Amino acid sequence: MIKVLKAGFYSSIQDKGRFGFASRGIPFSGVMDAVSADLANAILNNSPDCAVLEICFGNCSFQFLTTTYISISGANFSPTINGTVVKMNQLLTINKNDILSFGKPKFGARTYVAVKEGFQTKKAFNSRSFFKHITDQTILKNGDLLPIPSFKTNKAKTNTVVKIKTNHFKDESLQATEGPEFYLLNHYQKKELLEKNFTISKDHNRMGFRLNESIENELPSILTSAVLPGTVQLTPSGKLIVLMRDCQVTGGYPRILQLKDNAISKLAQKSLSQKIKFLF
Structure with missing residues (x-):
């Protein structure tokens, strides 16, 4: 599980969205920046369909109640783990009770946190993407618990970082x-x-x-x-x-x-x- 300590401005769970339900008036939803979300999942060798955490403008924090791996891609909101600055676009090890925080925006409007094997929140119409009246929540709230898979050991170590394509944010x-x-x-x-x-x-x-x-x-x-x-x-x-x-x-x-x-x-x-x- 992940506990939401500080939800921020507009944080939500999103995946690729809902397809085939337009005739019922149900929007697609899904990640706003698919390029960044796909990169976050790819770093973990996740399926592109895995749900991720979409964060707008930073200023939020999350406590991990289990051991896992994560990656962060998209906008740079000065991410830290237990107060120590961490790199984006890289596989990161998270231990039980670690706190992931986001602070001052450096560039961009939305960042994505992927966890190994994806967030396991409830599906509605074949998608975990939050949307009003479709899912139980529209945005995350302080104290929410987000289910994720847990891993007993952490053997993965890498210093490889995917270079940030600044053109995606500046062009x-x-x-x-x-x-x-x-x-x-x-x-x-x-x-x-x-x-x-x-x-x-x-x-x-x-x-x-x-x-x-x-x-x-x-x-x-x-x-x-x-x-x-x-x-x-x-x-x-x-x-x-x-x-x-x-x-x-x-x-x-x-x-x-x-x-x-x-x-x-x-x-x-x-x-x-x-x-x-x-x-x-």
């Missing part, structure tokens, strides 16, 4: 393809969409990122149609909304772009007032 360009209603834009709107730098507004979360800048338009609403994580919607006010992992399954705003999977992961590491640029 402002997000690769996208044309959305189903892209054709409704005129030449000038398309030009503006692909040349303008956009900034992330205070209204951003696991459901979507609203951008500050506008693209003037008089596009009609569309019939309610399917949307996906990474769908970029254009509202009548001209604001853009980039849908993220917990987004709804249908929407009525024109879908002008669709982010590629890696671009969704890159956007997940951005926060308030950071700039992005769409790239074909």
Whole structure:
């Protein structure tokens, strides 16, 4: 077990998400930054489907009540074990009663803690990903106990560290393809969409990122149609909304772009007032 001593701002258990339930109105959910979560699991030779701990902006701590191995990938929130700074992107040994803490953010918005063989929280619709009304919890709370496999011995020792790809956190360009209603834009709107730098507004979360800048338009609403994580919607006010992992399954705003999977992961590491640029 792991005991949550300090839950932080928005910590949750996530895996690859739920697939095949959109017809019931159930979102995909899952890790926001799949690139970082996959790396954390790969370091432990876990299956990519293993559930991980997703942490936003640090300032949290966890006590391990059993011996295990972990790895930490994604944003750097100054991780420590029992007060000693530890490296990211490396296999780490955890002993019973060790305390893993995260402090001041150095870069990025979300980090991932993988444990050997994955977190064993309850599944709902084939996934352990937290989501309101689907799972018992939406976010972690102080005092929560998280089930994990235990290991009696620790023989694994390694100094190997996977190099952090800073481009994943610093690059402002997000690769996208044309959305189903892209054709409704005129030449000038398309030009503006692909040349303008956009900034992330205070209204951003696991459901979507609203951008500050506008693209003037008089596009009609569309019939309610399917949307996906990474769908970029254009509202009548001209604001853009980039849908993220917990987004709804249908929407009525024109879908002008669709982010590629890696671009969704890159956007997940951005926060308030950071700039992005769409790239074909």
